[in-house]
Amino acid sequence: MRPSSLQKREAALRAAERQFLATGYESVTMDSIAAECGIAKQTLYSHFGSKRALFLELVTAETVGTRRTVLSPPPRVDPHDEPRSALRELLVGQLAAVLTPNIVGLRRLVIGELPRSPELAEALYEHGPKRAIATLTGIVRELQSAGVLRAADPERAAAQLNWMVMGEPLNRAMMLGDAALPDRAEIEAQVDLALELFFDGLAPRPAAPSAAGHPAHA
Amino acid sequence: MRPSSLQKREAALRAAERQFLATGYESVTMDSIAAECGIAKQTLYSHFGSKRALFLELVTAETVGTRRTVLSPPPRVDPHDEPRSALRELLVGQLAAVLTPNIVGLRRLVIGELPRSPELAEALYEHGPKRAIATLTGIVRELQSAGVLRAADPERAAAQLNWMVMGEPLNRAMMLGDAALPDRAEIEAQVDLALELFFDGLAPRPAAPSAAGHPAHA
DNA sequence: CCATTTCTAGACTGCTCAGTCTTGATTCTC
């Protein structure tokens, strides 16, 4: 194998990534990928075998690569030392990482391909929301056993926090395009207000329950 | 026009809906639609003109039709009379309506077609989440002016509530397929716990602030 | 500097599918 071969492979992956994320699987042609990166179509096929194989390799690489970016340092939150600011940092990082044209495009792509490749969406779910919520669950559990929070179901509480933070901006980005992506200040405001509601809502009750009653739960 | 013509048109729409929702725009062929509903391809073209036109008519009808189902009675929540159970009913209805194979499939379809037809996704966003949050915003505002809730930014609070309820189950349904749709009991539990956190977190503060401090917000 | 391997350029094949056309059957109107 020639040394330039690897560079061409990388160039092909970059071009394919850009086109797939921009317009979806079907509307990308092998000719257009080859044209964009200045490589012969035959070389594409000798590297990847087929369009589908190129796509799958690309998406799985993107999926596990993102997880490395977002969660590489498994964060520790000390309940006795500003749990809130550590959580804030974690959530801001996660939200900023998710609200990236690449990641939002990847989600769109994978959702659109769900009928053909459900395993892609499942992988993205595992490496994305599920892992994020698992991390939050661990933190909530710690905060609860330290008496800072009161969460009967830590996993559900973590999911609530996660989607209070991510739901609106992610949904907007998914459906309104990359122009709807918020800036850093908006991301931080989103996290701050969610944390406020979360900590107030799960604050341990001193003695008497709050004024509002809790009617009909069945 | 023959009287049977309208029936055939409806049958065609049903077949097209089923196939589009199941496998996406590209992988459906006009021949397969015609075959499923026992109609000649020519008849399809005389009714709808083109595949794209059929698709657009279908999706827009589905989009606005759903809104009618979900929000037909603009709900009133009396702050002095069990605001929580009225909100509960509203949210359970919304969540159950969204977590339907049809609606989840529609969201997948529209997201997959975003590069080709961004106006579809925009319409779905307007008739779906945006309208749901607008309804919730009105209620939050009422509850706030009645002194039941304390929400500095009612719209953001409504969005937080909305996504606390919808985020996890909707995301799972989008990425894990219709088998991941929750049943009624799970839907109600999801709403109940979200409401609990929401009302506790936004309960008016009596006099002294809660025990936890509020450090560094910048 | 020659032999081998790898690349490029682009022609070519085969298939799928949107959209059209033909022909003949069926149904509605009067």
Place this chain on the structure above:
DNA sequence: GAGAATCAAGACTGAGCAGTCTAGAAATGG
């Protein structure tokens, strides 16, 4: 029941594209 419109069945066209093939250029290694 005759004439007019509509519909069914399927053949046909043309375009787009995945994947292959060929011929030759360019790099590599001895």
